[in-house]
Amino acid sequence: MLRPFLKKQCAGIKNPGGHHNNCRTALEGEELVSALEQSSFYGEVLCERCRDEHDGYALEWEKCRPSSSHPIKIGTGIAYANFECSYTKIDMENREKNLVNAGIIFMFSVWLQGQMSDLTILKKNPTLIDDFVASSNRVPDAFHQIRVQYWAKQFGEVKSEFVEAFSGELSEQDTQELEEIYHVRNMIAHAHISFGRGYMLYRPAGSRRERAVLEALKPEPQEDESKPIIFKLDFSDQALFNRLSDSIERLDQHCFARLSKIIGISHGRIR
Numbered sequence: 366m367l368r369p370f371l372k373k374q375c376a377g378i379k380n381p382g383g384h385h386n387n388c389r390t391a392l393e394g395e396e397l398v399s400a401l402e403q404s405s406f407y408g409e410v411l412c413e414r415c416r417d418e419h420d421g422y423a424l425e426w427e428k429c430r431p432s433s434s435h436p437i438k439i440g441t442g443i444a445y446a447n448f449e450c451s452y453t454k455i456d457m458e459n460r461e462k463n464l465v466n467a468g469i470i471f472m473f474s475v476w477l478q479g480q481m482s483d484l485t486i487l488k489k490n491p492t493l494i495d496d497f498v499a500s501s502n503r504v505p506d507a508f509h510q511i512r513v514q515y516w517a518k519q520f521g522e523v524k525s526e527f528v529e530a531f532s533g534e535l536s537e538q539d540t541q542e543l544e545e546i547y548h549v550r551n552m553i554a555h556a557h558i559s560f561g562r563g564y565m566l567y568r569p570a571g572s573r574r575e576r577a578v579l580e581a582l583k584p585e586p587q588e589d590e591s592k593p594i595i596f597k598l599d600f601s602d603q604a605l606f607n608r609l610s611d612s613i614e615r616l617d618q619h620c621f622a623r624l625s626k627i628i629g630i631s632h633g634r635i636r
Contacts, residue, residue: 373397376409378419380561388415421561459601460563466600467553467565473613474520474550477543480621481527482515483635487628488530494629501634520547531624539620542612548581549609552598565598 377388390412392400397410404410407419486508487494496505504512515523524547528540556565569575575594600606617636625632 371397373400373410375400375412375415378409378411378415380418386415386418388412390414421559460560462601463563463565463599464558466606467556467598470600470606470609470613471550471553473610474546477546477613477616477621478520478523480617480635481523482512482518484621484624484628485523485527485530486511486515487630491628497634498630520550534624534627535620539616542616544581546609546612546616548578552578552596556598563599563601565600567596567598568593569596 372391372393375388375390375392377386379385388411392410392412396412400410400412400416403416407416411419487497490508490511493505493508493511497508524543528535528543552567553565555570556567558565569578578596579594621635622632625635
C-alpha cells in the first residue's frame with residue numbers, strides 16, 4: 366500500500382521567460398526525501414537539477430539589481446555593463462537574438478581570418494601565385510602546406526601578419542575595423558554566458574588586454590566606474606549588429622577585393 370507514495374515526479378520549473386523545462390525526473394529514495402524537505406522553500410517537489418536551475422535564475426536576478434558601483438560604459442555601444450533591471454522577466458526573444466547574432470559575427474570573423482591568411486601567404490610568397498591562379502579546381506600542394514600552418518594560428522597573429530604584409534595598401538579605416546572585429550571576436554569567445562539573461566559579460570584578461578580593448582572601442586569614462594571593468598555585450602541591439610556587419614562587408618567587398626586585385630588573383634577564389 367505504501368509503494369505509490371515512495372516515488373514522485375519532479376514538477377519542473379519555469380525560466381524567467383515563462384518557459385517550462387518539462388522535467389519529468391522520477392524521484393525516489395534519498396533524492397525524494399531531500400526534495401520533500403526542500404519543497405516548502407521552492408514551492409514544489411523538485412529534483413536537484415531543477416533546484417540548481419532555480420537558484421541560478423535567482424542569482425542572475427540579484428546581479429541585475431541596481432548597484433552603487435557602475436561599470437564603465439562604452440560609447441560605441443559594443444560593450445557596457447552599467448545595467449539596472451526594470452522588468453520582471455527576461456525577454457526570451459532578445460536573449461535568443463543576442464546569441465544568434467553573436468554567433469553570426471563570430472563565424473564571419475573566422476571567414477575574414479581565412480581570407481587574411483590566404484592573402485598574406487600569397488603576398489609573402491609571390492612565386493606561388495601563378496600556380497594558384499592556374500589550378501582553379503585544386504589548391505597547389507606548396508600553397509596547401511603553408512595554409513594549414515596558418516589555420517593553426519590565432520586571429521590576432523594572422524591579423525598582425527596581414528597588416529604588416531599589406532602596410533602600404535591598408536587605409537586607416539581598414540586597420541581600425543580589423544582591430545574592432547578582433548576585439549569583438551575575442552570578447553565573444555571569452556564571454557560569460559547565462560541563459561537567464563539577454564546579454565553576455567566580458568572581463569579582459571589582465572591590464573594589457575584591458576588597455577587594448579579600451580583603446581580600440583573608445584569608451585567614455587563615467588563616474589563611479591566599477592573595478593575591475595566589466596563589459597556588457599548585447600548583440601540583440603540591431604544597430605550594433607548592423608554596424609559590425611557593415612564593417613565585415615566593407616572589409617570583404619572593398620578591402621580584400623582590392624588587395625586580391627593588387628596581387629593578381631580573383632577575390633572569389635579565397636572567399
